Amino acid sequence: MTTKSVAPSNSANKLWFAAIKPPMYSVAVMPVWVGTAVAFAETRAINTAIFITYLLASIFILAWMNLSNDVFDSETGIDANKHHSLVNLTGDKSLIFWLGNAFLALGILGSSAIAWWQKDFTLLAIVLVGCALGYTYQGPPFRLGYQGVGEIICFICFGPLAVSAAYYSQTQSWSSTSLTASIIIGITTSLILFCSHFHQVKDDLAAGKRSPIVRLGTARGAQLIPWFCGFIYALTLLFTLLGLFPIQTLLIFASLPFAIQLTRHVQAYHNQPDKVSNCKFIAVALHFWSGLLFGLGFVL
Template identity: 70%
Template sequence: MTTKQISRPKSKLWMAAIKPPMYSVAIMPIWVGSAVAFTEKRVFNLTIFATFLAAAILILAWENISNDVFDAETGIDINKHHSLVNLTGKKTLVFWLGNFCLIAGLLGILAIATWQNDPTVIIIILLSCALGYMYQGPPFRLGYQGLGEIICFFAFGPLAVSAGYYSQTPTWSISSLAASVIVGIVTSLILFCSHFHQVKDDIAAGKRSPIVRLGTAKGAKLLTWFTASIYPLTLLFVLLGFFPIWTLLSWLSLPYAFKLCRHVQHNHNQPEKVSNCKFIAVAIHFWSCLLLGLGFVIAGV
């Protein structure tokens, strides 16, 4: 596996380091929260929405960049040739680049709070950032204790979706909270999938990821239940009246869910084959969240 990674063109390593598809993780909570606000309150401020998206992307860039720095300190990324630290060989520069992204992103959120004359949104995002730091940053490194998926659920689910909703209204909503459960689960799914191919490196670095704790076979079975849960939950929220029926459009992401579960079941213990499963999970995240939000928008038109 290491030889293949070294032989990859530098441009592909840079693209893998930047992770463009992963930024849907930052975009979709704001999209879904804003879509719920549009349906319930008939409001949509494009300036706030665009500012929030840009800020969310910058903040996620900080988290990804700083995670490379923190992982370099523990040695867990020694075989990860698309780590920004390994690519540049300049850990301090990468660290400050990440901090620049964080500051720029928080300034965008501060602008929204100033326009609203209400600090609630920036308080929520600061809490989300604190969770993001605790995931990998010293002395916490909660991701190394197998708590990353729980942190991911709250940071990108209830906190981020609620912030997206509040930035438009500014009020709270049960429907927004229900939607945040769906977004939180599919976001955590991406992180869960990222562990299958790096079990040996995780064990060597003392990282007790869920897959290290469970083993790849049990992890693959849990993944199936984890993935499948979002579809009956969406239907339940429709039946309870929290979601409009149009949100069942999110079920159109089912082909990706089947593809992910089959792929991991067949290849869970083969790192080279299973390493791409997180990108299938990204596709589930993108399409389920996009269509969930679209369902709210259609219902609100």
């Protein structure tokens, strides 16, 4: 692997696209969509202004997480070979740090606005807990992602916390169905992070990052992919049979081709960084379509 700061084979546009990561923002959208869909299924009502405000707040907070992670990773040297790091592209770590903080402020401002409208600051408290937990993923002195627990943090932040917060923003109450639905979203979100490690084992090892793939090896990690995917569909079916989910949520099975594609791709190329590197985008597609169809089941 090269240690140059610029990859000549990649165009500037491709590098910037990879740095900004537009497809990854479905990670912020799907929890809000599913939590709101469950609220609609139970109340047959939706507050559009709150939905849009909280959706934008979630996107801003994810932007903060992405930017701050680039900053924190630049400090450990793990991104030395990551040509699409925003810090590497701009050469200005301070700029990216404060831009990230600006997005965080916007996200908290949006959540605060909802809390003010509703005269209930529970939503804001959930958001702040999620932000604090998200900081521990890469932020010093915690850097828990370097200890291999990033997937657990991801599951909690984008599963139970995010989906429950979206539900609460609409109903100002709690729901066992919303909490159960958050498990599905939490798994698919954590799967994206899990898949992002396959192509960077050497860099992770050099920086002392003990990601799950570093600990397990790429072959054993690849063997876990069908289990992760299987849980998504098995749990949906189980909770539907138990009456927690409406039968329409079985629409999620239409996303099964993405799960099959992801499983086959990772198992075929798990030890070939150049070929396996795009598996996280297949995982994003699985996350998006499974979440969209799952939430649509509640709406219908």
